Amino acid sequence: MDVLIQPLQKIIQVEPGANLLDALRQAQVPMSYSCMAGRCGTCRCRVVDGDVLDSGGAQQNPLDGRDAYVLACQTFLTEPCTIEIPEPDEVVVHPARIVKATVQAVETLTHDIKRVVLKPAKPIEFSPGQYAQLQFTPEHVRPYSMAGLANDETLEFHVRVVPGGRVSGYIANALNPGDAVRVSGPLGTAYLRRRHEGPVLCVAGGTGLAPILSILRGAIANGLSNPTHLYVGARSPRDVYGLDWLEEIERRHRAFKLHVVVTAGGDPREHRAGLVTEAIEQDMGRLDGWRAYLCGSPPMVEAATVLARRKGIDAARIHADAFYTQPT
Numbered sequence: 001m002d003v004l005i006q007p008l009q010k011i012i013q014v015e016p017g018a019n020l021l022d023a024l025r026q027a028q029v030p031m032s033y034s035c036m037a038g039r040c041g042t043c044r045c046r047v048v049d050g051d052v053l054d055s056g057g058a059q060q061n062p063l064d065g066r067d068a069y070v071l072a073c074q075t076f077l078t079e080p081c082t083i084e085i086p087e088p089d090e091v092v093v094h095p096a097r098i099v100k101a102t103v104q105a106v107e108t109l110t111h112d113i114k115r116v117v118l119k120p121a122k123p124i125e126f127s128p129g130q131y132a133q134l135q136f137t138p139e140h141v142r143p144y145s146m147a148g149l150a151n152d153e154t155l156e157f158h159v160r161v162v163p164g165g166r167v168s169g170y171i172a173n174a175l176n177p178g179d180a181v182r183v184s185g186p187l188g189t190a191y192l193r194r195r196h197e198g199p200v201l202c203v204a205g206g207t208g209l210a211p212i213l214s215i216l217r218g219a220i221a222n223g224l225s226n227p228t229h230l231y232v233g234a235r236s237p238r239d240v241y242g243l244d245w246l247e248e249i250e251r252r253h254r255a256f257k258l259h260v261v262v263t264a265g266g267d268p269r270e271h272r273a274g275l276v277t278e279a280i281e282q283d284m285g286r287l288d289g290w291r292a293y294l295c296g297s298p299p300m301v302e303a304a305t306v307l308a309r310r311k312g313i314d315a316a317r318i319h320a321d322a323f324y325t326q327p328t
Contacts, residue, residue: 004082005029014077021072031085035096036073040187043072050081090193094125094186103179109241114171118155118181126150128192128218129211132185142167145211158210190319192218198289202230203276203304205296209242211321215293216249227255233276236265277303288312298322
């Protein structure tokens with residue numbers, strides 16, 4: 001049967017019941033993938049027309065309930081259909097790995113944010129902006145975003161300590177240098193797109209700064225000089241962190257502009273007051289042709305996504321990573 005692949009406008013022949021990712025690979029259609037088990041989300045694509053059998057459960061785009069998103073590795077083709085794959089020129093293939101690592105440092109960044117530095121026994125490949133599953137003990141497992149780059153000697157993570165949080169509490173109170181950690185990944189689709197030549201909007205709330213730092217560091221390492229605006233949102237001045245790192249990025253990236261916005265309690269001479277979405281609304285006109293990376297709490301990410309769409313950023317160029325709190 002025929003399956004039309006957009007935007008390549010390529011028709012591939014497949015047998016009924018074939019796995020979509022296997023069919024794409026056999027037809028030499030460029031497609032990102034990693035874990036092959038439906039966990040990482042890297043092979044996400046859209047069913048434009050026709051029906052498929054999705055063993056992982058169809059994912060609905062929160063901005064358009066009509067669009068059914070599926071994971072190619074978990075999707076089986078049962079009839080002729082049309083599949084839209086994302087950006088065939090930005091394919092990343094990082095085979096999922098489980099790597100042993102040793103805690104090198106646990107540092108305090110703010111009153112409720114810790115920086116965890118791990119020394120992996122073997123390198124782990126990932127794209128800037130992706131995350132990994134960290135297992136500290138069998139009972140303490142949680143995904144966290146890398147803040148550095150794959151060629152760094154260490155892995156860096158930023159952890160917000162949640163009141164009553166089982167994993168973050170363990171990290172804050174029991175984790176010590178020398179402890180063993182199992183790192184699984186990489187995971188996630190909100191990674192740096194290196195071929196984009198237009199302006200970039202980055203929005204980071206809380207420890208959402210970690211993957212944004214990775215993306216910005218990756219852009220500099222790849223020689224990218226796109227005009228880039230970063231809006232950092234925090235609840236209060238004491239929640240702002242990473243300014244030294246961001247000032248270093250400003251020194252190395254001439255087209256980078258930093259905006260720090262605090263919800264309450266800030267000195268107007270030092271911090272802008274309000275919400276990051278309000279600041280973007282005030283500062284920015286139309287954003288057609290831009291690309292956006294949005295990382296932080298689900299309400300912030302959702303509001304920033306809606307704003308970015310309304311200002312003209314194409315949905316396919318909005319890469320979001322919402323951090324869900326797990327209190328137990």
